[in-house]
Amino acid sequence: MTAVERKIPHDSAREHVTGEAVYVDDMPPSRGELIVDFLWSPVAHGRIRRLDVEPARNIAGVVALFTHGDLAHNRFGPSQIQDELLIAEDEVRFIGQPVVVIAAENREAVRAAKAAIRLDIDPLPPVFTIDEAKARRDFIGPVRKIARGDVATAFAHAEHVLQGVFKTGGVDQFYLESQAAIAWPGEKGALTVHSSTQNPTEVQDVVAHLLGLPAHKVVVITKRLGGGFGGKECQATHPAAMAALVAHKLKRPARIAYSKDDDMRVTGGRHPFQNDYRVAFTSEGIITAVKVDLYSDGGAFADLSQAVMARAMTHTDNAYWIPNIEITGTVCRTNFPPNTAFRGFGGPQGVSTMENMIEEISLFLHKDPLEIRMRNCYGIEERNTTPYGQIVANNQLPRLMRDIGERADFRRRTAAVADFNAKSKTHLRGIACSAVKFGISFNTKFLNxxxxxxxxxxxxxxxxxxxxxxxxxxxxxxxxxxxxxxxxxxxxxxxxxxxxxxxxxxxxxxxxxxxxxxxxxxxxxxxxxxxxxxxxxxxxxxxxxxxxxxxxxxxxxxxxxxxxxxxxxxxxxxxxxxxxxxxxxxxxxxxxxxxxTAGLDWNAEKSSGSPFLYFTNGCAVSEVLIDRFTGSARVLRSDLLMDIGKSINPGIDRGQITGAFFQGLGWLTNEEKRYAPTGELLTYSPTTYKVPNIQDLPQVFNVDWIENDTNTLNLRSSKAVGEPPLLLAISVYCAIKNALSFVSGSEIPKIDAPCTGEEILMRLTEYARKNARKPQESAASA
Amino acid sequence: MSGNCTRTSGRPLSTQHSVLSTSGYPDESMTIRDHIRFTINGREKSVGGRAAFLTLANYLREQGATGTKVVCAEGDCGACSVLVRHGSGDFMVVNSCIQSLLQLDGCSIVTVEGIADGDSLHPVQQSMIDHYGSQCGYCTPGFVVAMAGLTEAGQPLDEQAVKDGLTGNLCRCTGYEPIVKAALATNAAAAPRLRDRYPGIEDDHRSVLIEADGRAFFAPISLGEAIRFKRDHATATILQGGTDVGVWVNKRDFNAPAMLSLAKINELGEISFEESRIVVGANVSLTEFEAAVRDTIPELHGILRIFGSPQIKNAGTLVGNIANGSPIADTLPYLFVAGAELELAGAGGIRRVPVERFYRGYKTFDLNPDEIITRVVVPVVTTKADRVLRLYKVSRRTDLDISAFTAAILLRVDEGRIAAAKIAYGGVAPVVMRMPKLEAFLAGKRLEPETFEEAGAIARGEVSPISDVRGSREYRLQLCENILQKFYFDAFTEPVPIEIAGFRVGQAFQPVPDGPAGKPVLHQGRP
Missing domain, CATH: 3.30.365.10 (Aldehyde oxidase/xanthine dehydrogenase, molybdopterin binding domain)
Known part of the structure; x- marks a missing residue:
């Protein structure tokens, strides 16, 4: 009996349930170990006028204070744009940017040191929105473009055109284990770093570079992470580098462990996007042209924003063949912590833009949204080339769409929802489907x-x-x-x-x-x-x-x-x-x-080629219930159906699907970052930042996948499953939009994500007012 | 091992060098302990001095028991969950990150390391393994502890009990479904009782006084001692459930010079049912109060069910919720419209003050420095033939979330008209407020939708909410309006039934079978 295609328990399950599993901050302190922390900029944008660490030096327990001059190099970055500084120099660019690294014997001394250091900053005008950055043309990296066909002519001859702005919000990864690292000095100036990182090699490279050490003197060890979700792909590097700095300079073991509050304040999350879209289509719902300009909020430094944008651009087509299409991608620079990888990596922001357009087409034409999706779906033998030139091979999408419609009983339930909404004065229901086609491989070829x-x-x-x-x-x-x-x-x-x-x-x-x-x-x-x-x-x-x-x-x-x-x-x-x-x-x-990985080919400058080995696909139907008076929404039922090839471990893969879907649910519903006018994050703990709770489980939750053993390109005909199911939560967003369409009169409802209860109530109120004011007009236009 | 603590180093207070010694406290028992005693996974501990001021989670981790994780450090994620048993009581799950050791005198504590019996896993642990209930594992100890606590009663668990029991635990990996399956697959009746393995500690009826670094903690066994302490330390912080104080300690470096606990004053742990009212002592937890109103005040029970996590409700008290004075305290709107009263005990004696008049402004109270809230008198007000009560809590997330807006609406109705109205709103002013203009408007009006639409405008004009992290001013104003219409439809009309997939909500959970590509399986949740 082979060991694959079997449900064997998670490798660490027994250690998890007994509490034996060791994470970085669970490691016992070693002799002479120091606590590392940092003083950060309390100003979103400004120039350091005075930095005086001397008052902190004499505090009992404070061992050392380091500024940028203590590093061999200060500049680094995960992409070619090496624009990031470990420790601020003269200018501060976001609240949370490290200014002084503190090494102390205990936490009390760290606190006292933070209070004693004198840091005066002359404020400079901050940028907090994509619109402000666009107005200043303050972008990170070049504007990229994917284009096919003749968009201008297609729009000129279009039967129908819809356009708008589609916004999705920023989200915190909210891994339970906050960023942590321990560095031990060794012989010959070597360092061993225990880091909760998704990328030990990057930690090794950056630590070596910043400290002026050859790479072979830095060993980075990662036993396990208490969650990463992209948040520890690049940004685990900073704490590791600070611990390494202390260990290297003082020749003492050094530990850094962010508190959850600090972690949420100083690290970046999922990129907010604000996308201008325009779509042309026939009366049958066939899309003839799409023009989308994607704008992301990259934060203060490049981080992975260019790569995230590349994935957003290569996923805006999603499951649909569009003959004439133009997608541009622009990363805006703002004065927030650099936004970074988060499960889906731009894919969700691109795909949701397309799914929103499809939903609007179906509302406009009063046609079945699943039917619209099937009509535009990538074909098996033809209509199967993406805008960037990759063939959609081994395409299971038509089958998934057909099957999900049956399994979720979509058409009958659509009618039941309309019937309910006509009767109920207290609640609204909405139902919608969505699809995902997610490219597997790093866009950057050499990483594969x-x-x-x-x-x-x-x-x-x-x-x-x-x-x-x-x-x-x-x-x-x-x-x-x-x-x-x-x-x-x-x-x-x-x-x-x-x-x-x-x-x-x-x-x-x-x-x-x-x-x-x-x-x-x-x-x-x-x-x-x-x-x-x-x-x-x-x-x-x-x-x-x-x-x-x-x-x-x-x-x-x-x-x-x-x-x-x-x-x-x-x-x-x-x-x-x-x-x-x-x-x-x-x-x-x-x-x-x-x-x-064989056969990959991607030209980043031209945004064209075949960057992906294959696609993981899925479809979902979700139904929501909204309280008309409070705007509170909950998911009544979700049906998820995926193509994940031949699963190596069905138990593990099923957990990836349910977990990813829930993260997508949080992104589109209740997880909202709110800021003070100064740019200070207000929602930096679970008290105010609401990730989904156990009570948010849909009342009916069907999770399944189709039999498909044809993905022989990949390991044991399996498919990657970590990110794609996150995008199935877009069905929940579409269902909320569908519910709103029952009260928005003749107009197509608009709602930004996250669709919080407040956001939904504001839309409900707006439509109630409009329709109360001009009943004759809306009757006439209908 | 329990009740067998032999350490008796407590000396008469008067002989000690003490921050209190100048006041000379006569002590009924003649001895005061200078340390607290508890057991952790059956091992006896006694802690005095500075270490006693640690949170339980930090203490555990410093002792090398790192299975207990600290994530949010404010009682909102459950990763630090432990089971605590006071005396011979049941094991209750609490957040160890905001529990001070000071609160744990006489407690038996079980951490994740104590759930398994040697190499023999507890059934919830095996079930979590079998159902892929852990992924990254960081939240898992908290879930395992909470789940083990759920099985202590030996009753089969249904989906609702599981969800309510695990509401205080956040998981970012699994989407919870595997965890729910794991809990439901556990045979609670066959689970070994932790209470058999870890007996309680007998109360030695001695007060506890711990001093360190200029701080004092006093937990007397009599109310008289408590009042004297409060008289002499007017700024003393009363530490009860610690669900607020613990957060201040972790997040604001809160460091009270004097702390007073009423926990050892047994009479304040009582809850008594009198004629049409419930008298709730200061030590009564929200969990106990929730149970007390289950049948007597179902509307209030509904609010308490979504009030917070089991961890918070097991530690927190009704008096604490009142004394905190938050404008969004979830119990207050009810207490306002029901006419609840507080019993205040001070050096001058005992007095009663209506809850509504207790609040003078944002977190300022009708409470003298020497006074302690000892009891709440809660009138039983519920929906009857001529009376309609509804309570509302609106928050971003339905469960375990601090409210953006709360309301209590109580109408007396007479032949299709409103005879009288009592309405309290929370979250729209610095304190929970009665709505006199709105009440006056409603009095005498017909019971019809238009009445409540018009009332909305009155309500909107009567409040002046602020925008904050939980909601904008406009959102709250709209809720002030809409809640009245929601009330009308809730109270006086039949809801349109909601059917999902032909199953009525509330049907039994059907576990999902193993293996890929099985048939879609439905499972049912709560209404």
Whole structure:
């Protein structure tokens, strides 16, 4: 029985439920360990007039205070735009930007030091909105464009045109474990850094660069993360670098652990987008042209904003073939913490823009929204090229749309909703569908590589090390299964080790849903080569033990912990004995595997090519109930149906779907960042920032996926699943819009995300007033 | 092991060098302990001095028990959940991040490390493993603890009980569905009782006085001692459930020179039912109060159900909710329209003040420095033939969220007309307020939708809310209007039934089968 395609528990489940699982800040303090924290700018934009740390130096327990001059280099960044500073120099660009790094014996001393440091800042005009940044043309990186066909002519000859502005808000990753790192000084100026990061290699690179150390003197270890969701792809680097600075300068162990409040205030989240859209379509609902200008709020520094925008642009087409299309992408610079990766990485913002347009077309034409989606859906043999030139291969979208309509009983329920809304004076219901086509691979081609180390020990047990970081998504469980399946042994013999730059060098972030795909493939590569050697050994051993049997590697099989020759399957050699025999014959029992995703091609300047190995797809139907008097909304039922290929672990994958959907739900409903006029974040704790709660579970929640074993391009015909289901929550947004359409009279309702109760009530009130004021007009236009 | 603490280093107070010694407190028991005693996973602890002022979560983590996580440090995420048992009571789940050790004298505490019995996992732990209830694992200890607490009663768990029991725990990974499945698959009847493994501690009926770094904490066993302390330390902070004080300590470096706990004064833990009223002592938790009004005041019970998490309700008290004086305190609108009274005990004796007149402005009270709120007298007011009561709480998230707006609407009706109205709104002024103009407008009006539409304009004119992080001024004004119409339809019309997939909401949960590509399966939630 193979170890894959099975529900085995999460690799760390037992440690999770007993409290044994160790996270960075759970590690016991080592001798002489210092607490690291930092004083940050309380001003969103300004010039430092005076910084005097001297009053803090004499405080008992304060050991050292570092400013930018204490770094060998201060400038870094995850993209080619190396514009970020670890510690502010003369100008401060956001509230939360580090100004002084504090090393102290205890937290009381840290607090006292913060109070004692004199920091005077002359304010400069801040930019807090996309509109302000557009007016000042203050952008990060170049404006990119994807174009196909003749948009101008298509609009000129359009039967119908709709246009508008579609906004989605910023969201905090709200990983439960806040950013944390511990740095230990070593011999020869070396450092070992334990970091809760999705990207140990980046931490290694940045620490080495900022401290002026060669890379080989910095080892970064990541055992596990208490959640990442993109928030620890780049921004785990800052705390790690601060701890490393202290450890390097003072030769003492150093620990930094953000409080949740500080974490929410100083780190970036999902990019708010404000998109201008225009869509042309026929009376049958066929889209003939789309023009979308995407604008994101990148925050103060580049971070990954350009890459996020690239994904938004390559996902604005979503599941639909559009002959004439033009998409531009502009990253706006504001005075907020740099926005960064967050599960979906721009995909949700692009896809929701398209789904909103489709919803508006169906409302405008009074046609079934699922039908509109099916009419515009990418074809199997034709109408199957994306605007950036990639063929939508192995396309399961038409099947998913057909199936979700049946499974969710969409048309009958649509009628029931209309009937209810006509009768109920207290509540409104809304129902909608949405689709997702999510490209799998990093847009940046060179990131699509991974390596793995597999060691087989003399008792037959196996250690695997890869660059993947375990942050809850179950990548270690899947890699364990893949390794066991490749070697033909029980998964219980395999342990996936803590991620370390010492074992796996030059790795990519565990991101873009690609962790299991790439690292699993690299591990499989290593296993295959070990296995090939073991097959040789087995052939010899079996021949030696069996009369009239010549060694024949090509007929050797290893399965269920036994090696045997298919010609004499009754004579086997146990895995452990085989390993022992290989050792005695001086055959290597370790291997390093490598994987580079084949066939990718992306030109960032031209925004064209085939950046993705394949697409993960899905469809959803959601129904909401809204209180007409308070605007409070809840999801009554959601049906999710996906194409995730052949699942390596259905239990893990199902959890990825439900969890991602919930994060999408928060993004579009109740998670809202509110700011003071000074740019200070007001919603920096769960008291005021409301992630979904257990009571927000839809009352009916159907989660399923189709059988599809054709994705042979990828590891064991599986598909990546981490991000795509998040976008299925767009069905909830569309359902709220659908509900509002019952009270918005002749106009198409507009609502910005997040659709909080307040936002919904404001729209309900607006439509009630309009329709009370001019009943004759709306009757005439209808 | 319980009731067998042998440490008796408490000396008569008068012999100690004490910040209190100048006042000379005669102590009925003649001994005061200078430390608190409790057990953690069955192991006895006694803590005095500076360490006693730590939060339980920080204490645990400093002791190396790092299974308990601190995330929000303000009781809103449940990652730090532990079970606490006072004396021989039941184990109750609380947030250890905002529980001071000072509150835990005489308690038996169980952390995530104590849920399994050696290598033998508790059924909720095995079920969480089997149902993929953990992903990153950081919230998991809190969920496991809360879930184990749910099984203590030995009763089968339905979906609603599971959701209500886990409302105080946030998970960012799973979407909760696997956790609900894990809880429902647990055979609570077969679960081992933690209360059998971890017995309670017997009360030694001694007051506790702990001093360190110029701070004093006093937990007397008699009200007289408490009042004397309050008289001499007018600024003393009363530490009861700690659901506010704990947050101040964590977030505002709150450091009171004197703290007083009433927890050991047994008479204040009583809840008594008198003729058409309930008298609630200062130590009565919101959970106990919620149970007390379940059958007597169902409207208030409905609000208490969504008031907050079990963790908060188990620690927090009704008196604390009143004494905090928040304009959005969820119990206040009811207490206003029902005419509840507070019993205040001070050096000069006992007096009563209507709750409505207790508030003089934002967090300022009709309370003398030597006075302590000892009881609340809660009249039983509920919907009857000629009387209609509805309570409302509007917040961003329905559950476990601080309100943007609250309301209590109580009408006496007579032959299709409103004979009299009592209305209180919260979240629209610095204090919860009665709405006299609105009440006067409604009196004598016909019970018809137009009445409540017109009343909306009156309500809007009577308040002046602010914009804050929970909602804009305009949002609140609109709610002031709309809630009256909502009230009319709630109270006097039949709702249009909501059917989902042919199942009526409230049907039994059907677990989802294993494996990919199974048939879609419906599960049902609460109405």
């Amino acid at each position: 590589q991974a390596n793995a180390l597999v060691n087989v020990y003399l008792d037959g047990t196996v250690q695997v090390s890869t660059g993947a970081t375990e942050m809850g998504q179950g990548v270690n469980t899947k890699i364990k299964q893949v390794v066991a399946a490749e070697l033909g042994i029980d998964a219980g013999l395999v342990i996936v080790m803590a991620t370390s730059t010492e074992k796996n060098n030059n790795t990519s972030a565990t991101a873009a849903s690609s962790g299991a795909d790439m690292n699993g493939s690299a591990a499989a590569d290593a296993c295959r080569r070990i296995r090939a050697r073991l097959v040789e050994v087995a052939a010899r051993e079996l021949a030696a033990r069996t009369e009239d049997l010549q060694p024949s590697p090509s007929t050797i099989a290893i399965a269920n912990g036994m090696a045997f020759d298919r010609r004499r399957p009754q004579h086997g050699i146990a895995w452990r004995d085989l390993v022992r025999a290989a050792y005695l014959q001086r055959v290597s029992l370790g291997e390093r595997g490598f994987y580079a």
